[in-house]
Amino acid sequence: MAKQVRTRFAPSPTGSLHLGGVRTAFFNWLYARQNGGVFVLRIEDTDAERSTEESSKGIIESMKWLGLDWDEGPFYQSQRLDIYFEHLKKLADKGAIYPAFDTPEELEAMREEARRAKKNPIYDRRALRLSKDEVQHRIDSGEEFVWRFKVPDEGYTEIPELLMGTQDEHKILNSTIGDFIITRPGTKDKPGMPLYNFACVVDDALMKITHVFRGMEHLPNTPKQVLMYNAFGYEVPQFIHMPIIMKNNKKMSKRDPDYDPRFPVSILERRDLGYLPEATLNFLALLGWSHPESQELLTTEEILKTFSVDRLNKANPNFDEDKYMHTNAWHLKNKSDAELVALTKPFMEKAGLDLSMYDEKNLERMMAMEKERCHTLAQFPEALSYFFVAPSTYEEKGVEKSFKNENADKILESAASMILGLADSDMVKETIDAKLAAFVEASGIKYGIVGPILRLALTGRTRSPGLHEVIEVLGKTETAARLQSARKFIGSLA
Ligand code: GLU
Numbered sequence: 001m002a003k004q005v006r007t008r009f010a011p012s013p014t015g016s017l018h019l020g021g022v023r024t025a026f027f028n029w030l031y032a033r034q035n036g037g038v039f040v041l042r043i044e045d046t047d048a049e050r051s052t053e054e055s056s057k058g059i060i061e062s063m064k065w066l067g068l069d070w071d072e073g074p075f076y077q078s079q080r081l082d083i084y085f086e087h088l089k090k091l092a093d094k095g096a097i098y099p100a101f102d103t104p105e106e107l108e109a110m111r112e113e114a115r116r117a118k119k120n121p122i123y124d125r126r127a128l129r130l131s132k133d134e135v136q137h138r139i140d141s142g143e144e145f146v147w148r149f150k151v152p153d154e155g156y157t158e159i160p161e162l163l164m165g166t167q168d169e170h171k172i173l174n175s176t177i178g179d180f181i182i183t184r185p186g187t188k189d190k191p192g193m194p195l196y197n198f199a200c201v202v203d204d205a206l207m208k209i210t211h212v213f214r215g216m217e218h219l220p221n222t223p224k225q226v227l228m229y230n231a232f233g234y235e236v237p238q239f240i241h242m243p244i245i246m247k248n249n250k251k252m253s254k255r256d257p258d259y260d261p262r263f264p265v266s267i268l269e270r271r272d273l274g275y276l277p278e279a280t281l282n283f284l285a286l287l288g289w290s291h292p293e294s295q296e297l298l299t300t301e302e303i304l305k306t307f308s309v310d311r312l313n314k315a316n317p318n319f320d321e322d323k324y325m326h327t328n329a330w331h332l333k334n335k336s337d338a339e340l341v342a343l344t345k346p347f348m349e350k351a352g353l354d355l356s357m358y359d360e361k362n363l364e365r366m367m368a369m370e371k372e373r374c375h376t377l378a379q380f381p382e383a384l385s386y387f388f389v390a391p392s393t394y395e396e397k398g399v400e401k402s403f404k405n406e407n408a409d410k411i412l413e414s415a416a417s418m419i420l421g422l423a424d425s426d427m428v429k430e431t432i433d434a435k436l437a438a439f440v441e442a443s444g445i446k447y448g449i450v451g452p453i454l455r456l457a458l459t460g461r462t463r464s465p466g467l468h469e470v471i472e473v474l475g476k477t478e479t480a481a482r483l484q485s486a487r488k489f490i491g492s493l494a
Contacts, residue, residue, distance in 0.1 A: 005037030013055035016266035041073035084194040100127035122178025205234035274378030279331035287317035337364035351381035369465035391460025416483040433468035457486030
C-alpha cells in the first residue's frame with residue numbers, strides 16, 4: 001500500500017499571514033486533499049522575541065476564513081520543547097553535534113579573516129578542537145554556548161527536490177556547508193531554544209510529513225535539514241520549493257519601499273477590503289501552477305480536481321492586481337443573491353447602513369442589481385447607499401441637465417401621483433416598467449428627459465440600475481416622498 005500523503009503548513013507567528021504564505025498553505029492543503037492525505041497546521045513559535053499570540057490567532061483566523069481546514073494541530077512548537085531537547089540529547093550522544101562557546105565578535109573576526117583569505121567563511125571548528133575536559137569545565141561553570149551540527153567533511157548531501165534547481169544543484173558538497181547552529185545560546189541550567197532548522201526537522205519527522213511545499217527562500221536550508229534527518233535515521237520528505245512572487249519586478253514584500261497600502265499583502269486586510277477567499281485561492285494558485293486547459297477562473301473544487309505537481313512552474317510569477325480584482329469579480333458574480341446579502345452584511349453595517357429597513361427579498365434584489373458592477377464586497381455599500389439614505393443633495397451635472405429642465409417639476413409631480421395610484425400588486429418591476437412607459441408616453445416628453453429626472457430624484461445620481469428595479473425596492477411611499485423632496489429642491493433653486 002502506498003504511504004499516506006501528509007503535508008503541513010508551518011508558519012512563524014511573527015506578523016500577519018501574507019499572500020505568499022497563503023499560497024504555500026494552499027498548495028500543501030491541495031496536495032493533501034487531492035491524495036486523501038492529512039494536512040497538519042504547526043505554528044513555529046520558538047523565537048520568543050518575535051512570536052506573538054496575536055499573530056498565531058491571526059493565522060488561525062485567516063486559515064479558517066480561507067476554508068483551508070487542517071486535520072491535525074494546530075501544534076505549537078513552544079509547547080514541544082521537551083521533545084526537541086530529547087532529540088538534542090540523541091544527537092549529542094551520537095556525537096553529531098557539539099557545544100560552541102564563541103562570542104559574536106569572535107565569529108565576526110573569524111569570518112573577516114576567511115574573507116580576506118578568499119575562503120568560504122564557514123565555521124572553522126575551533127570549538128571542536130577544545131579538550132573534553134575544557135568543554136565540560138566551561139559548561140559546568142555556567143558559560144553560554146550553542147549547539148553546532150557536525151557536517152561530514154567528505155561527500156555531498158542530496159536533496160529530494162521536485163521543482164527548483166538543476167540536478168547538480170540538488171547535490172551539495174558537504175565541505176561547503178559549514179557546521180551550523182541548531183540552538184540559541186543557552187547554559188547548562190537554561191538551555192538555548194531550538195532554532196528553525198532543527199525543530200522543523202524533528203517535527204516533520206515525528207509528524208511523518210511526506211511532502212513539503214514551501215517558499216524558495218528555504219532551499220538553502222534544505223541540505224542542512226537533510227543532514228539532520230540522516231543523523232537521526234529519519235526518512236527525508238519530498239521537497240517542492242516554489243518560485244518567488246514578484247510585484248513590479250521585485251520580490252513582493254511589505255518592506256518594499258514602493259509598497260502601496262491600498263494593496264496589502266496581509267490576507268486579513270484583503271478580507272477587510274472585500275476580497276473573497278475562493279477568489280484569493282484561485283488567483284494565488286496561478287502564481288506557480290497552471291490549469292491544463294489554461295483556464296484562469298476556477299472554483300476551489302476545479303483546482304482540486306486538476307492540480308498536479310507536474311504543472312508547477314519554475315519561473316517567478318508576477319502578482320497582477322488587476323487580475324486579482326478581475327478574479328474576485330468573477331467569483332462574486334457566481335454567488336447567489338442570498339449569499340451576497342450575507343457576505344456584504346458586515347460591509348454594509350460598517351458603512352452605517354440600516355439593513356433592517358428592508359426585508360430579505362429586497363436586499364437580494366439590491367445584490368442582483370449591483371453584482372455585475374461591484375468587484376469587491378466593499379464596493380456594495382457605496383453602490384447601494386441611496387436605498388438606505390434618501391438623497392439630500394443631487395449630483396451637480398444632473399441638476400444642471402435634468403432638474404433645470406422647465407418640465408422637471410411637472411414630471412415629478414405627476415410621477416408621484418402615478419406611483420401612489422398603483423395597486424400593491426402592481427409594485428413588481430415588470431409592471432412598474434410598463435406603467436413607466438405608459439407614463440412617459442402620456443407626458444409627451446421623451447424618456448431621455450423624463451428618465452434622468454426621476455433617477456436623480458430617487459437616487460441623487462445620474463447613473464443607477466433600471467428605474468423600475470429601484471422603485472420596486474423603494475416601494476410606493478418612499479418613491480413618492482423622494483419625488484416630492486426633489487420638487488422642493490427644485491423650488492429652492494429658483
Ligand atoms: N516557519 C517557517 C517559515 O514560516 C517554515 C518553513 C518551512 O516550511 O519549512 O518560513
